[in-house]
Amino acid sequence: MAVERVRMGVREMMQQRPVALHDEEASPRLLSGIGRQAVVKAPHLDEPGLLSRGRMLQETRQSEIYNLLQLHRTCTIADLAQRFDVSDETIRRDIRQLEAEGQAYRVRGGVTLKETAAEAPYLTRRNQNAEKKQAIALKAAQLVEDGMTILIDSGSTSYWLSRALSKQRHLNIITNALEVAREMAGKNDCRVFFGGGEIDDHYQSCFGTATEAFMSQFTPALAFFSISAIDSRRGLLDIHYPEATLKARLCPLASRVVVLADSTKFERQGIVKALDFKDVDIFITDTAPPAQLLEALRDAEVLIG
Structure with missing residues (x-):
């Protein structure tokens, strides 16, 4: 109804x-x-050619990390690993990817938002x-x-x-x-x-x-x-x-x-x-x-x- x-x-x-x-x-x-x-x-x-489910989950997690950085500017690896229920090394890989895309940079024990990255490129x-x-x-x-x-x-x-x-x-x-x-x-x-x-x-x-x-x-x-x-x-x-x-x-x-x-x-x-x-x-x-x-x-x- x-x-x-x-x-x-x-x-x-x-x-x-x-x-x-x-x-x-x-x-x-x-x-x-x-x-x-x-x-x-x-x-x-x-459909054929779409990203695999595993890659989807990885990109979703990285997007969520970026969203958290926009809110808090800095996050620790330990907090992120606990939040997403993954290993510290998985979070480090995510951080390296975000750094490669110019969205964030690594600091000791964590990650900080790159202030010049207002928004990621379209294809990202x-x-x-x-x-x-x-x-x-x-x-x-x-x-x-x-x-x-x-x-x-x-x-x-x-x-x-x-x-x-x-x-x-x-x-x-x-x-x-x-x-x-x-x-x-x-x-x-x-x-x-x-x-x-x-x-x-x-x-x-x-x-x-x-x-x-x-x-x-x-x-x-x-x-x-x-x-x-x-x-x-x-x-x-x-x-x-x-x-x-x-x-x-x-x-x-x-x-x-x-x-x-x-x-x-x-x-x-x-x-x-x-x-x-x-x-x-x-x-x-x-x-x-x-x-x-x-x-x-x-x-x-x-x-x-």
Whole structure:
């Protein structure tokens, strides 16, 4: 009954706001199990060429260590080994990898955040917490109907969404992300509109006035945004200022705004605010948000999946 009530709510919202181009008759299916009190796990995206499960776990742990460093700046090897239930040597290997990626550096008995590393390179972030991002992408893909016009931003989860859109046909896709454009171009008779401009190699995307001017000409039925952090008091945050300003400009143009964020983004701090909770229609994640964040989302009448 709860699922059906949410489905009806989304249908009513779609009727209240117009859908772009030839999407007038489209009504996105709400994914199975979506609701404000429960989060349904999507099946694992098990495709050839994906990272092995062991490698996934290692990258997830390294991502969690990096998140802890952002909060505490310094962590000891002993504390990390106890927290993740692994050996000291395993943690040392993780630290060496983080150091090689320029995110942290070793100190006696521990690790310290490298202050100049505001955010890891795109390809590193894309594969961090990959299982969680794949699960989120599978849920998000269920909202997309054939023939829809959708916007996909440049966040690390966006790539996995483009991979998950394997069955939808005749989509019109607006994006500023190089990998999303490459993945979707020519697939299933889809049309890709790339927001060009200067390519930021660190983010593998385009930003700036030319990108904003081009992408703001479209009125997508669904806009998919991924974020760097979500805070129950401050809203949805980014580390990269141009990325945040692009989200803020494009958000009002979409009939529905869908935010994608894995659980490592919960109650973290970013540099700049991108969106308010009231700007978001649907929030898709991999596990139930903590109580304070859940309350903030509910107060803003955001559907949670």
